[in-house]
Amino acid sequence: MKRCDLHIHTVPSVSDRMFTYDKDVLLDYVAKTKLDVIAITNHNLFDYAQYQEIKDALTQIVVLPGIEVDLENGHILVIANNDDGTLFDFNSKCEEVKNLIKTKDDDISYDTFIRIFGDLSKYLLIPHYEKEPKLHKDTIEKLGRNIIAGEVSSVKKFIYMEKEDTELTPVYFSDFRIEKGVTPDKYPVSHTFFDVDQVNVNTLKLCLMDKTKVTLTSEKGIKLFQIFPNGQMLSTGLNIMFGKRSTGKTHTLNAIASRFEGKAKYIKQFELLNTSRSDSEQFENDLKVRQENSAEDYLREFSVIVTDVLKTCSADEDEMKLQKYLEAVMSSAQQSDVNDVFSKSKLFNESDFKELSFDEIKKLINATLTLLESQLYKSLVNKHLPEASLKSLLKELIEQCRKDNVANLYFKEVNNIIKMVKESLQLKSAAPRIPNIDLYQYFINKKKREIFAQVAIAIKKSRTISTEKAGHFTISVSARPFVNATDLKTVGLKQVSLTNAFAKYGNPIQYLDELKAAGVESNRIYKLFAAIDYRILNSSGLPVSGGERSEFNFLQKIKDAILCDILIIDEPESSFDNLFLKNEVNKFIKEMAENMPVIISTHNNTIGGSIKPDYILYTEKKIEADGVHFNIYSGYPTAQTLRDVKGNTIENYEITLNSLEAGEQAYSERKDIYETLKN
Known part of the structure; x- marks a missing residue:
């Protein structure tokens, strides 16, 4: 080799x-x-x-x-x-x-x-x-x-x-x-x-x-x-580290983590024990961050509707324009006798040219680009739509887009000329001029607001958005109506008063106007129509307790490790009972060890023994004339002796029994107690 x-x-x-x-x-x-x-x-x-x-x-x-x-x-x-x-x-x-x-x-x-x-x-x-x-x-x-x-x-x-x-x-x-x-x-x-x-x-x-x-x-x-330049090895699968207190286990884990330059998932001892109020709040915040995608998926299409309505004239503005238009038409009819040569000219009441919209053609261009740039399904796409045809279509769409853009430039210029002529004619005529109005756009805006109101009412109905299993836990994400102005603050708008806005919560159009008036940023308004709740439920379907939060956090951290190059865990038994370690932790750790190196420091026989590791390490501290040295013995679980990089050996049976069972005598005593209880 x-x-x-x-x-x-x-x-x-x-x-x-x-x-x-x-x-x-x-x-x-x-x-x-x-x-x-x-x-x-x-x-x-x-x-x-x-x-x-x-x-x-x-x-x-x-x-x-x-x-x-x-x-x-x-x-x-x-x-x-x-x-x-x-x-x-x-x-x-x-x-x-x-x-x-x-x-x-x-x-x-x-x-x-x-x-x-x-x-x-x-x-x-x-x-x-x-x-x-x-x-x-x-x-x-x-x-x-x-x-x-x-x-x-x-x-x-x-x-x-x-x-x-x-x-x-x-x-x-x-x-x-x-x-x-x-x-x-x-x-x-x-x-x-x-x-x-x-x-x-x-x-x-x-x-x-x-x-x-x-x-x-x-x-x-x-x-x-x-893993280290001195020749120390690790298994590509599951490694278990034993050792007495203060013999260099944490020192070794830190050194291993540093070799991976930020690509190690390191779960340190005691970091999972959340007992204070601040830890509880942090747990809820972390959970919200984890499930933010579920909320975004639920509200994504609604956010598009809100953005479109925000760009649309308000109902009051549209009604005011229509009213002025109708009044001007009636006034013009009533005062037809005052029409003069200026008011009778064709440009006096001429309507503006409507500029072309690019929405449709941009969608077509993006769709064609998507088909052309697809790598995974390239052969399937080209089977029905040859690449040459797609490129030809893209070229023509871009050319048409350019032509439409040029046409709009002409429309703008002509509209400016019409506007100047109309203003000049108005100065010379006593007849009232009918204001320009796009009646088609008026009815489009009205329909947009009606649909927005329907969707806004539907979006806040109580419902479960998603559920996800994580071990024996269930992550539940649900939607519901906001109950008061304080509830609105959970979206993160601490500096904005929303009391007046919430008073209009039942009327989506008025509520939207009040949110704008309150100074809420337009890109956050859509989040204020439905409250999103995140809950972790235990196997009984009840909200988790403090201890169960630690268990859930631990399982999530293990799952997060899939994005890293190694998983390191320091004494997980400090946070959990043995049944959870055996039934949940061991299962997840074994699954992770099939795809990446995993190393666990432990004194617990449920982790150290029942998990059946691929490789064992034992740390030992020696005080010599030149200072403190941390030594590592390693080998396979089946080996009679473990060996350090210099060739020194120790008995595997002895160190395993001492590390996991507090020695042979303690192990025998516990065994006798269990047998007595059983009988």
Whole structure:
């Protein structure tokens, strides 16, 4: 098995942050992490002279030449063989890449990539796959059989890709900047082991074609990965940590969390115990945040209606315009005898040209773009609507939109001329002028307000919006009418008086007007028509107690960990009883451990024993002449002895019994008591 790190940076570039290369750090890194193969893969450049210097200094390992290319908004590693003939050609190709990438925003196209590198079978190509910035799947598909592996950013993603037959072979590398001042305790340990003897591009490619020959540990079939530079391992599944008080368990958990650089879900001891009033309020607030999407989904379409009505003239304004229009028509009829040459001209009472609306055509353009940009259903769409036809339709829609825009510019200009002429004619005539009114729009506005009132009354009726199971809990989200002005404050409008507005709550139109008058922001008004309640119910259908809140919080935190790369839990037994640990916590933890590394510190036999872990760690504190040292012994649950990184051993049976049962004597006494009670 060869330990490989095929993603190392030694030269900063326009695509990378600045750093100062230190050859001594590279030599120390390779030695301390016991690497067998490395590749120098700087961003969009290859430093031939520096590479030769590194290769000459590291004669005991294989050093491969490489480059990390910005390809179509993603990254891809291109790794070559290290013989002299290949190096000369590879260097010239990398120079072309370097000359094309002038800024951090530049990249090269697929066609340019093919033109530069030519026969791709000569190289090992590894795209960013489950790692940002990802190489787009369309580009990977175009590269075809040249892509057999994908780089990941975490152990969790490595596990996922390893399990999925349809996924590429995963590789996990450091992406390490060999930087002056980096100390050994900061060295990355994200390396991949290849089951090969001789190392070159072809043997590595053959190895990557078989997922079983690519692992995170040197031992075949054992799902471990290195967590600390000293060689300490963890299981990719469930790890249990034992140890006496103050022996370094929390210290170790903190160190593990720091290695994941903010991507660890760390549930610390006692953080789930909510007993004070402020904790209770925080619980309710957290719950509201979690279920905000349910409320938004319920009110989303109503918010569109509210926004539209807010842009519409009020009923009073429309009625006033209509009244003035009718009065002017009657007045004009009654005073027909005063009509003169000016009032008889056609422009005197001419109506404005109505500007074209863009709502419909914009919807069509967006719909066409959606069909064109769809990736998941592209073949299905093109089966019925050929891409060429969609592009032709999009072109014509855009052209029509431009024509309509030009027409509106003419309408505006003509309307301005009509307005000026009408005002001039009015100055010279004694006859009353009939004001301009859009009667069609008047009736549209009236209908909008009627529909808004109907929907507003319906939206606040009491009903359950959604229910969701979470273990033995049920999350219930429901809607109801607001009961008073104070109730309206729950939406978060602490500084606005809503007493006058609530007095009109039964009349949606008047209520809307009062909310505007009270100074409520237009984008929040829709939330003040229906109250949204969030409740957590226990298995009996009753609101949860304080202790049950802790249980619910814990289950939610475990579920949230799916977005992280590791789950760390420090003594969950501090917050819960054994039945909950066994029936709920163990179940969720085991499920999480199938997809990501999980590590739990515990003294409890329900967690430590019943859960059946994949790997055990035991912490021990030693005070020596140079200070305090925290030692870690580890191994499989079935092993007779646990071993530290220096090879020292301790008895697994003894430390497990002492940690979980307070020793063999206490265990025997409890066993006798249980037998007596049973009989």
